[in-house]
Amino acid sequence: MTGTGWVAVMPVKRLAMAKTRLRGAVPASLHDRLVLAMARDTLAAVLACPLVRRALVVTDEPAAAAALAELGAERVPDRPDAGLNAALARGAALAAGAPVVALTADLPALRPDELTAALTALSHRPRGYVADATGTGTAMLAARPGVDLDPRFGPGSAHAHALSGAVRLDGDWPSLRQDVDTEADLAAATALGLGRHTAELVGAARYGGR
Numbered sequence: 001m002t003g004t005g006w007v008a009v010m011p012v013k014r015l016a017m018a019k020t021r022l023r024g025a026v027p028a029s030l031h032d033r034l035v036l037a038m039a040r041d042t043l044a045a046v047l048a049c050p051l052v053r054r055a056l057v058v059t060d061e062p063a064a065a066a067a068l069a070e071l072g073a074e075r076v077p078d079r080p081d082a083g084l085n086a087a088l089a090r091g092a093a094l095a096a097g098a099p100v101v102a103l104t105a106d107l108p109a110l111r112p113d114e115l116t117a118a119l120t121a122l123s124h125r126p127r128g129y130v131a132d133a134t135g136t137g138t139a140m141l142a143a144r145p146g147v148d149l150d151p152r153f154g155p156g157s158a159h160a161h162a163l164s165g166a167v168r169l170d171g172d173w174p175s176l177r178q179d180v181d182t183e184a185d186l187a188a189a190t191a192l193g194l195g196r197h198t199a200e201l202v203g204a205a206r207y208g209g210r
């Protein structure tokens with residue numbers, strides 16, 4: 001065990017503007033609900049990880065704030081509303097001396113045991129990241145207390161995190177690495193096993209849900 005009491009920070013964009021690359025995977029009327037379902041499944045798995053003691057969701061989306069608070073997250077307003085990395089930095093700043101782990105809200109197959117294993121793999125190192133399934137993006141970025149999270153999410157973020165000194169964490173963590181940006185990603189996450197909320201939504205879409 002590398003210590004307990006991680007604070008997880010998860011950003012959620014306004015649903016109407018989120019996950020544009022995923023549009024078309026379900027009927028347009030269900031798109032926002034799909035994005036929210038993925039965030040709920042990601043958060044549920046994060047909160048089921050025994051090393052995580054708090055989850056902060058940085059969002060200006062009222063529907064997401066309410067649904068995720070129901071699962072146990074604390075909502076942080078997205079200020080200064082300057083994009084994903086600013087949102088993560090804001091959440092990290094509120095973690096007050098605790099270790100911080102940043103995750104995107106698009107990991108609907110995430111298994112708590114894989115998150116536990118990845119946090120444990122950080123061991124004594126100050127800051128580390130897990131690359132996504134493509135190898136170019138980042139699924140998780142973690143920093144020990146007193147270490148700046150310094151998030152550099154975005155295209156090519158795995159390389160950016162490595163260049164900034166974060167240690168690459170290697171392990172067999174397919175559910176942690178499977179972020180969902182496209183319909184093909186959703187199929188890959190489905191093969192791994194979707195969380196309940198996303199599975200229900202995808203099922204409803206398949207049977208003509210509106």
Ligand SMILES: Nc1nc2c(ncn2[C@@H]2O[C@H](COP(=O)(O)OP(=O)(O)OP(=O)(O)O)[C@@H](O)[C@H]2O)c(=O)[nH]1
Nearest residue numbers: 011012013018019020021058078083084087104105
């Ligand atoms: N709070 C907040 N979250 C963001 C912002 N931009 C992205 N996110 C979240 O960051 C995570 C990863 O974002 P992306 O995969 O780049 O998502 P996206 O911009 O919704 O997707 P595309 O439109 O397909 O590029 C998701 O959980 C998003 O909801 C932002 O400006 N503020």
Ligand SMILES: C=C(OP(=O)(O)O)C(=O)O
Nearest residue numbers: 137138153154157179181
């Ligand atoms: C923002 C990132 O992810 P996505 O592939 O979800 O855009 C990232 O990997 O840094």
